């Protein structure tokens with residue numbers, strides 16, 4: 001069965017000059033902002049809660065609930081910080097929204113600002129994404145000229161500014177508190193939580209941090225109504241709703257970003273959207289949602305005999321046939337993450353794949369916490385030894401040990417994000433590491 | 448030698464300043480502006496940013512060394528970043544880097560003798576579905592083949608002749624729609 005093609009968030013992709021205000025207005029743009037202006041902020045929040053939108057930045061936290069945690073502080077403004085730092089390897093979805101439909105993003109920011117009584121929205125975009133930055137700047141300029149923001153919002157006495165802020169190259173700045181430090185002009189080092197940003201965020205003021213795609217869905221939530229939005233997904237019953245962007249890269253015939261209902265399966269993503277594996281080969285494993293999420297294999301079957309388990313409905317089925325949801329994938333022992341999968345075919349050396357990923361984390365650790373700073377570099381060096389055929393039996397134990405000692409011992413989740421996929425690969429593909437020790441041969445290069 | 452922003456760039460800073468609650472918040476945007484003009488974050492740039500924003504030079508220097516886009520030494524007229532992270536690697540990124548090293552006459556991390564090119568390795572650039580890819584100054588080039596590289600490099604040289612800025616920057620004159 002082919003997946004139903006959905007064009008809601010991506011409705012304007014492919015329209016000529018889709019990034020201009022004229023094109024956006026033609027497609028019905030800024031109507032939801034008009035609706036929002038007629039609504040009480042509490043009513044907007046209610047719709048967003050009913051939408052069951054689980055944050056699209058990786059952690060899957062319910063957006064409505066996060067908004068309700070905003071704790072106004074007399075004497076301080078409220079802020080929204082949009083997370084458009086998109087740096088998780090394998091993830092390339094937010095960029096398409098900014099390049100092809102920046103006004104949808106801006107409209108989402110404006111509605112959120114009305115709901116949260118925010119007068120300044122900071123949109124933090126990774127500095128490499130120059131086209132995204134330009135398109136977003138242009139959209140903000142056009143929106144200001146058209147009176148959607150500025151000293152008034154469509155005539156309403158509500159000053160509102162959207163500031164496009166360019167990052168400067170650091171994966172860690174996608175972590176929400178590192179992002180706030182970076183926005184304030186400092187090194188992107190994560191902060192201890194609590195206090196959470198909704199209480200003490202940017203510039204010491206209460207701040208809601210949301211992923212760009214999360215906010216870009218807000219105009220649709222108001223257009224359809226929260227519950228109707230939620231029901232577009234297949235996991236409405238698990239409070240995981242709506243439509244979202246999926247990405248698929250690596251060894252597939254048609255890598256790219258595709259829109260779908262929440263709850264597609266990996267099989268649908270790989271076969272129907274991604275066009276199947278290159279050269280008709282078999283899949284060895286998939287990184288399901290950005291590099292921090294542990295890999296899954298097709299041959300592993302769900303074991304959930306308990307009727308109370310979220311996975312019970314898929315008991316006995318392949319991991320590739322479980323709908324991709326925040327709770328379903330957590331129950332599988334991995335994470336949904338950003339819903340952007342990296343597919344590796346049966347010729348891929350998992351020792352090399354692990355080396356590649358650990359080099360990434362070693363480079364990107366901010367250096368604050370010892371277990372992460374030393375541990376990521378150590379894991380990378382060990383993986384390199386395996387890849388070169390220079391590793392010993394003991395290195396395998398050390399590798400497992402180092403990964404286990406990072407878990408839970410750091411300020412932010414970058415360390416866990418490195419250790420989890422490392423442990424996941426070691427669990428499913430330990431044989432490849434053992435073989436490297438036995439044969440002392442370099443592993444085949446990735447290609 | 449002291450550093451000063453040009454009037455055009457100073458105007459960009461002046462437009463941004465009142466939109467942030469602190470001056471320090473301008474550290475990243477201002478470094479971008481300066482680098483676009485100067486080509487790198489020289490000690491003079493660091494002093495200028497620190498005194499303009501009222502923060503210590505140590506803090507500014509700390510920022511410069513934290514972020515990969517800030518250059519700590521002079522770079523070539525064109526900067527090429529090759530993505531070597533997993534998705535791109537599965538589609539031949541290594542071959543692209545090796546071909547570039549031959550064509551540019553320098554290794555990753557180096558600048559060619561004639562000062563035309565700097566070649567750098569990058570971590571995932573959010574173009575994973577279009578790998579292998581490079582960032583060439585401010586542009587992404589995707590779905591690369593080794594055969595296509597010559598045309599790409601020629602085009603970059605031409606554009607560098609026409610551009611006002613010394614190097615690419617996400618905040619500066621070029622993003623405003625000017626050359």
Ligand SMILES: Cc1cc2nc3c(=O)[nH]c(=O)nc-3n(C[C@H](O)[C@H](O)[C@H](O)COP(=O)(O)O)c2cc1C
Pocket residue numbers: 054055056057058059060061063083084085086087088171172173174175176177209210211212214215412413414417
């Ligand atoms: C190391 C690290 C990197 C992250 N990178 C990003 C990112 O690039 N984009 C993003 O939206 N969230 C990223 N996150 C998640 C954010 O911390 C945060 O959960 C998210 O922006 C919240 O938005 P959401 O609830 O709408 O998903 C990252 C988290 C960690 C620990």
Ligand code: FES
Pocket residue numbers: 089090091530531532533534535536570571572573574575576578580
């Ligand atoms: S892996 Fe190269 S752009 Fe993401």
